[in-house]
Amino acid sequence: MDKHGSFNLSENAMRLPYTEAVARFCAPFTCDNPDLDDFFSTDAFFYDVELIGKTYAWVDASDPRQILGLITLANDSVKTHSLATTARNRLQRTVSNAKRGINFPAVLIGRLGVSSAYQGKGMRIGSQIIDYVKDWFRSSENKTGCRFIVVDAYNNEKTLHFYERNGFKKLYKTEEEERAFLNLNADEPLATRFMFFDLKKR
Ligand SMILES: CC(C)(COP(=O)(O)OP(=O)(O)OC[C@H]1O[C@@H](n2cnc3c(N)ncnc32)[C@H](O)[C@@H]1OP(=O)(O)O)[C@@H](O)C(=O)NCCC(=O)NCCS
Numbered sequence: 001m002d003k004h005g006s007f008n009l010s011e012n013a014m015r016l017p018y019t020e021a022v023a024r025f026c027a028p029f030t031c032d033n034p035d036l037d038d039f040f041s042t043d044a045f046f047y048d049v050e051l052i053g054k055t056y057a058w059v060d061a062s063d064p065r066q067i068l069g070l071i072t073l074a075n076d077s078v079k080t081h082s083l084a085t086t087a088r089n090r091l092q093r094t095v096s097n098a099k100r101g102i103n104f105p106a107v108l109i110g111r112l113g114v115s116s117a118y119q120g121k122g123m124r125i126g127s128q129i130i131d132y133v134k135d136w137f138r139s140s141e142n143k144t145g146c147r148f149i150v151v152d153a154y155n156n157e158k159t160l161h162f163y164e165r166n167g168f169k170k171l172y173k174t175e176e177e178e179r180a181f182l183n184l185n186a187d188e189p190l191a192t193r194f195m196f197f198d199l200k201k202r
Contacts, residue, residue, distance in 0.1 A: 056070070
């Protein structure tokens with residue numbers, strides 16, 4: 001914690017590529033979501049080896065065995081020609097002189113979890129990880145163009161609120177629009193909502 005009582009991730013934590021060696025060294029991680037915990041304990045390493053998802057860990061600088069949060073990132077794109085018209089217009093409005101049918105380069109947040117011990121304590125670790133990713137992909141050092149951060153956010157109030165609070169917007173304004181686009185049957189739940197953040201937005 002800094003002198004203002006708030007936790008500063010860049011000063012009080014270290015970012016590491018999340019490997020099996022790091023996981024072995026650290027205390028077991030849980031974010032109270034069994035699917036995510038399972039992913040981070042097994043599949044994350046397979047994704048890394050297969051180059052389909054890269055996971056980063058933030059560990060407590062004063063106690064490096066404590067993982068504060070994990071995020072898995074992958075290259076992605078938003079293919080405007082495959083979007084429903086209203087969603088396409090919503091996205092293209094954000095880009096000046098957008099070419100019709102362009103594929104916008106994006107980075108996908110494949111997974112995100114904050115250690116349950118650090119959630120809801122006013123430390124804002126999840127939000128600071130998102131801020132880090134925003135700066136990272138806007139940086140002049142970024143090797144490729146990347147316009148959006150995208151995520152399939154769990155369709156529950158808390159998670160959607162978290163992403164909205166961090167500047168993300170739903171691509172499909174209503175569940176009906178998104179359900180129709182995904183061709184879901186009436187009895188199939190809409191498990192996630194597709195959200196995006198425009199990296200040109202400050
Ligand atoms: C969602 C998550 C990454 C947010 O990280 P965090 O560090 O707890 O959140 P922050 O402190 O930065 O932001 C707090 C905001 O997020 C919301 N939030 C969402 N889920 C929350 C949770 N489980 N605990 C606390 N706040 C949560 C709060 O309502 C809060 O809003 P407010 O500031 O307006 O009150 C984290 O809670 C988590 O790992 N949850 C379980 C896994 C999950 O749902 N991952 C998202 C996958 S799409």
